[in-house]
Amino acid sequence: MTGFETLRLDGVTRRFAGADALTGLDLEIRRGEFIALLGPSGCGKSTALNCLAGLLPLSAGSIWRDGTRLDTLPAERRGFGMVFQNYALFPHLSVQKNVSFGLRMRGVPRAELRRRTQAAIRLVHLEEHATKLPGQLSGGQQQRVAIARAVVIEPSLVLMDEPLSNLDAKLRLEMRTEIRKLHQDLGLTTVYVTHDQEEALSMADRLVVLRSGRVQQIGTPEEVHTRPANRHVADFLGFRNLLPGFFEKDTINIKGLGVRTAGSPVRTIRDGAPAVAAIRPEDITLGGGVEVTVEVAEYHGREIAAEARTADGLTLHLRTPQRLAPGDKVAVTFPPEKLLIFPADDLPSEEAA
Ligand SMILES: Nc1ncnc2c1ncn2[C@@H]1O[C@H](COP(=O)(O)OP(=O)(O)OP(=O)(O)O)[C@@H](O)[C@H]1O
Ligand SMILES: [Mg+2]
Incomplete structure:
Protein backbone atom coordinates (compact mmCIF):
# COMPACT_ATOMS: atom_id res chain seq x y z
CA MET A 1 0.00 0.00 0.00
CA THR A 2 1.20 3.48 -0.85
CA GLY A 3 -0.31 5.93 1.58
CA PHE A 4 -0.66 9.65 0.97
CA GLU A 5 -1.47 12.85 2.75
CA THR A 6 -3.32 14.46 -0.12
CA LEU A 7 -4.45 13.42 -3.53
CA ARG A 8 -4.83 16.38 -5.87
CA LEU A 9 -6.84 16.60 -9.05
CA ASP A 10 -5.69 19.53 -11.11
CA GLY A 11 -7.93 20.62 -13.99
CA VAL A 12 -8.90 17.03 -14.75
CA THR A 13 -10.70 17.00 -18.08
CA ARG A 14 -12.04 14.15 -20.17
CA ARG A 15 -13.49 14.47 -23.67
CA PHE A 16 -15.40 11.86 -25.64
CA ALA A 17 -15.64 12.43 -29.39
CA GLY A 18 -14.94 16.15 -29.01
CA ALA A 19 -17.45 16.77 -26.21
CA ASP A 20 -16.39 17.36 -22.59
CA ALA A 21 -17.75 14.77 -20.16
CA LEU A 22 -15.71 16.39 -17.36
CA THR A 23 -14.21 19.88 -17.45
CA GLY A 24 -11.40 21.17 -15.26
CA LEU A 25 -12.07 19.26 -12.03
CA ASP A 26 -9.93 20.70 -9.22
CA LEU A 27 -10.15 18.76 -5.97
CA GLU A 28 -7.90 18.00 -3.03
CA ILE A 29 -8.68 14.78 -1.19
CA ARG A 30 -7.16 14.48 2.27
CA ARG A 31 -6.20 11.16 3.82
CA GLY A 32 -9.13 9.65 5.73
CA GLU A 33 -11.78 11.77 4.02
CA PHE A 34 -15.07 10.48 2.68
CA ILE A 35 -15.86 12.44 -0.48
CA ALA A 36 -19.14 12.09 -2.37
CA LEU A 37 -19.45 13.01 -6.04
CA LEU A 38 -23.07 14.04 -6.46
CA GLY A 39 -25.09 15.04 -9.50
CA PRO A 40 -27.74 14.00 -12.01
CA SER A 41 -27.32 11.26 -14.61
CA GLY A 42 -24.72 12.13 -17.23
CA CYS A 43 -23.03 14.91 -15.20
CA GLY A 44 -19.63 13.17 -15.28
CA LYS A 45 -19.45 11.30 -11.95
CA SER A 46 -18.31 7.94 -13.34
CA THR A 47 -15.95 9.71 -15.71
CA ALA A 48 -14.30 11.48 -12.76
CA LEU A 49 -14.03 8.22 -10.81
CA ASN A 50 -12.62 6.31 -13.77
CA CYS A 51 -10.03 9.04 -14.42
CA LEU A 52 -8.97 8.78 -10.79
CA ALA A 53 -8.85 4.97 -10.95
CA GLY A 54 -6.78 4.99 -14.12
CA LEU A 55 -9.46 3.28 -16.19
CA GLY A 67 4.44 15.29 -4.82
CA THR A 68 4.20 12.43 -7.30
CA ARG A 69 2.37 12.52 -10.60
CA LEU A 70 -0.18 9.74 -10.68
CA ASP A 71 -2.21 10.06 -13.87
CA THR A 72 0.60 8.60 -15.97
CA LEU A 73 0.57 5.36 -13.91
CA PRO A 74 -1.58 2.42 -15.03
CA ALA A 75 -4.58 1.50 -12.84
CA GLU A 76 -2.90 -1.53 -11.22
CA ARG A 77 0.04 0.58 -10.01
CA ARG A 78 -2.14 3.14 -8.22
CA GLY A 79 -3.11 0.72 -5.44
CA PHE A 80 -6.76 1.77 -5.35
CA SER A 94 -16.49 -18.62 -4.81
CA VAL A 95 -16.84 -15.69 -2.42
CA GLN A 96 -13.44 -16.60 -0.96
CA LYS A 97 -11.74 -16.69 -4.35
CA ASN A 98 -13.39 -13.45 -5.42
CA VAL A 99 -12.18 -11.71 -2.29
CA SER A 100 -8.64 -13.11 -2.45
CA PHE A 101 -8.25 -12.34 -6.17
CA GLY A 102 -6.32 -9.09 -5.72
CA LEU A 103 -3.96 -10.70 -3.21
CA ARG A 104 -3.24 -13.61 -5.57
CA MET A 105 -2.52 -11.14 -8.38
CA ARG A 106 -0.03 -9.41 -6.08
CA GLY A 107 1.70 -12.68 -5.21
CA VAL A 108 0.90 -12.50 -1.49
CA PRO A 109 2.16 -15.68 0.31
CA ARG A 110 -0.48 -18.36 0.94
CA ALA A 111 -0.75 -18.08 4.74
CA GLU A 112 -1.07 -14.30 4.66
CA LEU A 113 -3.51 -14.51 1.77
CA ARG A 114 -5.73 -16.85 3.76
CA ARG A 115 -5.58 -14.70 6.89
CA ARG A 116 -6.40 -11.43 5.11
CA THR A 117 -9.16 -13.00 3.03
CA GLN A 118 -10.84 -14.39 6.16
CA ALA A 119 -10.54 -11.05 7.92
CA ALA A 120 -12.15 -9.22 4.98
CA ILE A 121 -14.99 -11.75 4.79
CA ARG A 122 -15.56 -11.40 8.53
CA LEU A 123 -15.63 -7.62 8.17
CA VAL A 124 -18.63 -7.77 5.83
CA HIS A 125 -20.31 -10.60 7.79
CA LEU A 126 -20.18 -13.25 5.07
CA GLU A 127 -18.42 -16.05 6.99
CA GLU A 128 -21.30 -18.47 6.39
CA HIS A 129 -21.31 -17.82 2.67
CA ALA A 130 -17.58 -18.01 1.97
CA THR A 131 -17.76 -21.09 -0.27
CA LYS A 132 -20.83 -20.04 -2.29
CA LEU A 133 -20.81 -18.67 -5.82
CA PRO A 134 -22.04 -15.10 -6.43
CA GLY A 135 -25.16 -16.48 -8.15
CA GLN A 136 -26.18 -18.10 -4.86
CA LEU A 137 -26.16 -14.78 -2.98
CA SER A 138 -28.65 -11.94 -2.64
CA GLY A 139 -27.90 -8.53 -4.14
CA GLY A 140 -26.83 -7.11 -0.78
CA GLN A 141 -24.54 -10.06 -0.09
CA GLN A 142 -22.93 -9.72 -3.52
CA GLN A 143 -22.42 -6.07 -2.84
CA ARG A 144 -20.62 -6.92 0.39
CA VAL A 145 -18.36 -9.35 -1.52
CA ALA A 146 -17.47 -6.49 -3.86
CA ILE A 147 -16.60 -4.30 -0.88
CA ALA A 148 -14.51 -7.05 0.77
CA ARG A 149 -12.67 -7.57 -2.51
CA ALA A 150 -11.89 -3.85 -2.73
CA VAL A 151 -10.67 -3.41 0.87
CA VAL A 152 -8.70 -6.68 1.21
CA ILE A 153 -5.75 -5.20 -0.68
CA GLU A 154 -5.62 -2.41 1.98
CA PRO A 155 -5.93 0.27 -0.65
CA SER A 156 -4.86 3.85 -0.02
CA LEU A 157 -8.12 4.93 -1.67
CA VAL A 158 -11.44 3.17 -2.24
CA LEU A 159 -13.56 4.26 -5.19
CA MET A 160 -17.23 3.33 -5.22
CA ASP A 161 -19.58 3.95 -8.14
CA GLU A 162 -23.23 3.96 -6.99
CA PRO A 163 -22.70 0.70 -5.07
CA LEU A 164 -26.17 0.75 -3.51
CA SER A 165 -28.31 1.54 -6.53
CA ASN A 166 -29.42 -2.07 -7.12
CA LEU A 167 -30.55 -2.69 -3.55
CA ASP A 168 -34.00 -2.34 -2.01
CA ALA A 169 -34.73 0.67 0.20
CA LYS A 170 -34.21 -1.07 3.55
CA LEU A 171 -30.93 -2.73 2.60
CA ARG A 172 -29.72 0.52 1.07
CA LEU A 173 -30.12 2.26 4.42
CA GLU A 174 -28.34 -0.55 6.28
CA MET A 175 -25.46 -0.65 3.81
CA ARG A 176 -25.01 3.12 4.05
CA THR A 177 -24.21 2.73 7.70
CA GLU A 178 -22.02 -0.34 7.05
CA ILE A 179 -19.94 1.46 4.43
CA ARG A 180 -19.51 4.50 6.63
CA LYS A 181 -18.46 2.23 9.53
CA LEU A 182 -15.95 0.34 7.38
CA HIS A 183 -14.54 3.66 6.25
CA GLN A 184 -14.03 4.71 9.88
CA ASP A 185 -12.83 1.38 11.27
CA LEU A 186 -10.27 0.81 8.52
CA GLY A 187 -9.22 4.46 8.31
CA LEU A 188 -9.93 4.43 4.58
CA THR A 189 -10.03 7.33 2.19
CA THR A 190 -13.17 6.99 0.09
CA VAL A 191 -14.55 8.60 -3.05
CA TYR A 192 -18.17 7.65 -3.45
CA VAL A 193 -20.34 8.35 -6.49
CA THR A 194 -24.09 8.79 -6.11
CA HIS A 195 -27.01 10.67 -7.60
CA ASP A 196 -28.89 10.38 -4.29
CA GLN A 197 -28.61 13.60 -2.28
CA GLU A 198 -29.65 11.96 0.98
CA GLU A 199 -27.00 9.28 0.59
CA ALA A 200 -24.34 11.88 -0.13
CA LEU A 201 -25.38 14.15 2.74
CA SER A 202 -25.55 11.36 5.29
CA MET A 203 -22.29 9.59 4.38
CA ALA A 204 -19.75 12.13 3.20
CA ASP A 205 -17.41 14.55 4.95
CA ARG A 206 -17.44 16.71 1.82
CA LEU A 207 -19.61 16.80 -1.28
CA VAL A 208 -18.61 17.67 -4.81
CA VAL A 209 -21.71 18.67 -6.76
CA LEU A 210 -21.37 18.28 -10.52
CA ARG A 211 -23.53 19.44 -13.40
CA SER A 212 -22.76 18.99 -17.10
CA GLY A 213 -19.20 17.99 -16.29
CA ARG A 214 -18.48 21.07 -14.18
CA VAL A 215 -18.12 21.48 -10.43
CA GLN A 216 -20.94 23.61 -9.03
CA GLN A 217 -19.96 23.48 -5.38
CA ILE A 218 -17.58 21.71 -2.99
CA GLY A 219 -18.53 21.79 0.68
CA THR A 220 -19.56 19.99 3.84
CA PRO A 221 -23.04 18.44 3.89
CA GLU A 222 -24.27 21.35 5.98
CA GLU A 223 -22.82 23.99 3.67
CA VAL A 224 -24.27 22.40 0.57
CA HIS A 225 -27.61 21.72 2.24
CA THR A 226 -28.17 25.15 3.75
CA ARG A 227 -26.19 27.34 1.31
CA PRO A 228 -26.33 25.86 -2.19
CA ALA A 229 -24.02 27.87 -4.46
CA ASN A 230 -26.51 28.36 -7.27
CA ARG A 231 -30.06 27.46 -8.23
CA HIS A 232 -28.96 24.26 -9.97
CA VAL A 233 -27.46 22.96 -6.75
CA ALA A 234 -30.54 24.15 -4.86
CA ASP A 235 -32.77 22.35 -7.33
CA PHE A 236 -30.78 19.15 -6.93
CA LEU A 237 -30.79 19.42 -3.13
CA GLY A 238 -34.52 19.52 -2.62
CA PHE A 239 -35.48 23.17 -3.13
CA ARG A 240 -38.51 22.16 -5.18
CA ASN A 241 -39.94 25.64 -5.22
CA LEU A 242 -37.89 27.78 -7.62
CA LEU A 243 -39.95 30.90 -8.12
CA PRO A 244 -38.91 33.59 -10.61
CA GLY A 245 -39.40 37.27 -9.81
CA PHE A 246 -37.56 40.56 -9.31
CA PHE A 247 -35.15 41.52 -6.55
CA GLU A 248 -35.36 44.66 -4.42
CA LYS A 249 -33.55 45.31 -1.13
CA ASP A 250 -33.48 41.78 0.31
CA THR A 251 -37.01 41.07 -0.91
CA ILE A 252 -38.30 39.42 -4.04
CA ASN A 253 -41.46 40.14 -5.97
CA ILE A 254 -42.41 36.59 -6.96
CA LYS A 255 -44.59 36.33 -10.06
CA GLY A 256 -48.08 35.13 -9.16
CA LEU A 257 -47.69 35.55 -5.40
CA GLY A 258 -49.11 39.06 -5.06
CA VAL A 259 -46.93 40.22 -2.13
CA ARG A 260 -43.24 41.11 -1.73
CA THR A 261 -41.38 38.44 0.17
CA ALA A 262 -38.32 38.84 2.37
CA GLY A 263 -35.50 36.36 1.84
CA SER A 264 -31.77 35.74 2.09
CA PRO A 265 -29.82 36.72 -1.03
CA VAL A 266 -26.93 34.26 -1.60
CA ARG A 267 -24.82 36.98 -3.20
CA THR A 268 -25.10 40.59 -4.24
CA ILE A 269 -28.01 41.20 -6.57
CA ARG A 270 -28.80 44.52 -8.22
CA ASP A 271 -32.12 46.13 -7.31
CA GLY A 272 -34.66 45.47 -10.03
CA ALA A 273 -32.70 42.49 -11.43
CA PRO A 274 -34.47 39.23 -12.26
CA ALA A 275 -34.02 36.73 -9.45
CA VAL A 276 -35.21 33.32 -8.31
CA ALA A 277 -36.57 32.50 -4.87
CA ALA A 278 -35.77 28.98 -3.67
CA ILE A 279 -37.45 27.23 -0.76
CA ARG A 280 -37.94 23.59 0.27
CA PRO A 281 -41.51 22.27 0.53
CA GLU A 282 -41.01 21.47 4.23
CA ASP A 283 -39.81 25.02 4.95
CA ILE A 284 -43.02 26.73 3.82
CA THR A 285 -45.13 27.12 6.96
CA LEU A 286 -48.90 27.02 7.20
CA GLY A 287 -50.80 29.99 8.59
CA GLY A 288 -50.53 33.75 8.00
CA GLY A 289 -49.46 35.20 4.66
CA VAL A 290 -50.76 34.15 1.27
CA GLU A 291 -53.90 32.11 0.59
CA VAL A 292 -53.54 29.02 -1.61
CA THR A 293 -55.83 26.23 -2.75
CA VAL A 294 -54.64 22.63 -2.40
CA GLU A 295 -54.84 20.76 -5.71
CA VAL A 296 -53.00 17.51 -5.05
CA ALA A 297 -52.25 15.86 -1.71
CA GLU A 298 -50.02 12.76 -1.36
CA TYR A 299 -49.80 10.68 1.79
CA HIS A 300 -46.21 10.18 3.03
CA GLY A 301 -46.77 8.67 6.47
CA ARG A 302 -46.06 11.42 8.94
CA GLU A 303 -46.41 14.10 6.32
CA ILE A 304 -48.54 15.17 3.41
CA ALA A 305 -46.83 16.39 0.25
CA ALA A 306 -49.17 18.84 -1.46
CA GLU A 307 -49.31 20.94 -4.57
CA ALA A 308 -51.19 24.19 -4.08
CA ARG A 309 -51.98 27.21 -6.22
CA THR A 310 -52.29 30.92 -5.54
CA ALA A 311 -55.18 33.01 -6.92
CA ASP A 312 -52.76 34.23 -9.62
CA GLY A 313 -51.89 30.70 -10.71
CA LEU A 314 -48.48 30.20 -9.02
CA THR A 315 -47.90 26.56 -8.05
CA LEU A 316 -46.25 25.80 -4.69
CA HIS A 317 -44.98 22.49 -3.31
CA LEU A 318 -45.71 22.02 0.39
CA ARG A 319 -44.82 19.35 2.93
CA THR A 320 -46.59 19.37 6.26
CA PRO A 321 -47.87 17.11 9.05
CA GLN A 322 -51.25 18.80 8.65
CA ARG A 323 -53.82 16.54 6.90
CA LEU A 324 -54.39 18.58 3.74
CA ALA A 325 -56.86 17.45 1.07
CA PRO A 326 -57.64 18.73 -2.45
CA GLY A 327 -59.90 21.79 -2.32
CA ASP A 328 -58.63 22.96 1.08
CA LYS A 329 -57.84 26.64 1.31
CA VAL A 330 -54.86 27.41 3.55
CA ALA A 331 -52.56 30.34 4.12
CA VAL A 332 -48.79 29.95 3.75
CA THR A 333 -45.75 31.90 4.93
CA PHE A 334 -42.12 31.86 3.80
CA PRO A 335 -39.61 32.16 6.66
CA PRO A 336 -37.07 34.74 5.29
CA GLU A 337 -34.05 32.76 6.51
CA LYS A 338 -35.26 29.68 4.63
CA LEU A 339 -36.06 31.52 1.42
CA LEU A 340 -32.85 31.90 -0.60
CA ILE A 341 -32.67 34.43 -3.40
CA PHE A 342 -30.44 33.68 -6.40
CA PRO A 343 -29.69 36.01 -9.29
CA ALA A 344 -31.49 34.75 -12.40
CA ASP A 345 -28.28 34.95 -14.49
CA ASP A 346 -27.68 31.23 -14.46
CA LEU A 347 -31.19 30.42 -15.68
CA PRO A 348 -31.69 29.18 -19.24
CA SER A 349 -33.10 32.11 -21.22
CA GLU A 350 -36.62 30.75 -21.69
CA GLU A 351 -37.05 30.36 -17.91
CA ALA A 352 -35.61 33.79 -17.16
CA ALA A 353 -37.96 35.49 -19.62
N1 LIG B 1 -17.32 5.85 -23.42
C1 LIG B 1 -18.00 6.94 -23.71
N2 LIG B 1 -18.11 7.40 -24.97
C2 LIG B 1 -18.77 8.55 -25.26
N3 LIG B 1 -19.38 9.32 -24.35
C3 LIG B 1 -19.32 8.94 -23.05
C4 LIG B 1 -18.63 7.74 -22.67
N4 LIG B 1 -18.73 7.62 -21.32
C5 LIG B 1 -19.44 8.67 -20.91
N5 LIG B 1 -19.79 9.48 -21.93
C6 LIG B 1 -20.57 10.72 -21.84
O1 LIG B 1 -20.00 11.55 -20.84
C7 LIG B 1 -20.98 12.17 -20.04
C8 LIG B 1 -20.76 11.82 -18.58
O2 LIG B 1 -20.96 10.43 -18.40
P1 LIG B 1 -20.78 9.71 -16.99
O3 LIG B 1 -20.88 8.26 -17.23
O4 LIG B 1 -19.54 10.21 -16.34
O5 LIG B 1 -22.04 10.26 -16.20
P2 LIG B 1 -22.58 9.89 -14.74
O6 LIG B 1 -22.63 11.15 -13.97
O7 LIG B 1 -21.78 8.77 -14.17
O8 LIG B 1 -24.08 9.42 -15.04
P3 LIG B 1 -24.98 8.23 -14.37
O9 LIG B 1 -25.49 8.79 -13.08
O10 LIG B 1 -26.07 8.05 -15.37
O11 LIG B 1 -24.09 7.02 -14.20
C9 LIG B 1 -22.32 11.70 -20.59
O12 LIG B 1 -22.82 12.70 -21.44
C10 LIG B 1 -21.97 10.46 -21.36
O13 LIG B 1 -22.86 10.27 -22.43
MG1 LIG C 1 -22.23 6.73 -13.71
Missing part, protein backbone atom coordinates in the same frame (compact mmCIF):
# COMPACT_ATOMS: atom_id res chain seq x y z
CA LEU A 56 -9.75 6.35 -18.44
CA PRO A 57 -6.86 8.53 -19.66
CA LEU A 58 -7.21 12.30 -19.08
CA SER A 59 -7.70 14.65 -22.03
CA ALA A 60 -6.14 17.47 -19.97
CA GLY A 61 -5.04 18.14 -16.41
CA SER A 62 -3.11 16.01 -13.94
CA ILE A 63 -3.49 13.96 -10.74
CA TRP A 64 -0.93 14.08 -7.92
CA ARG A 65 -0.35 11.85 -4.91
CA ASP A 66 1.54 14.18 -2.58
CA GLY A 81 -9.73 -0.47 -4.54
CA MET A 82 -12.79 -0.19 -6.75
CA VAL A 83 -16.42 -1.15 -6.20
CA PHE A 84 -18.39 -1.03 -9.43
CA GLN A 85 -22.09 -0.31 -9.73
CA ASN A 86 -22.78 -3.83 -11.05
CA TYR A 87 -20.32 -5.40 -8.52
CA ALA A 88 -18.37 -7.09 -11.39
CA LEU A 89 -17.81 -10.31 -9.39
CA PHE A 90 -16.36 -13.39 -11.10
CA PRO A 91 -19.42 -15.65 -11.41
CA HIS A 92 -17.41 -18.90 -11.52
CA LEU A 93 -15.36 -18.12 -8.40
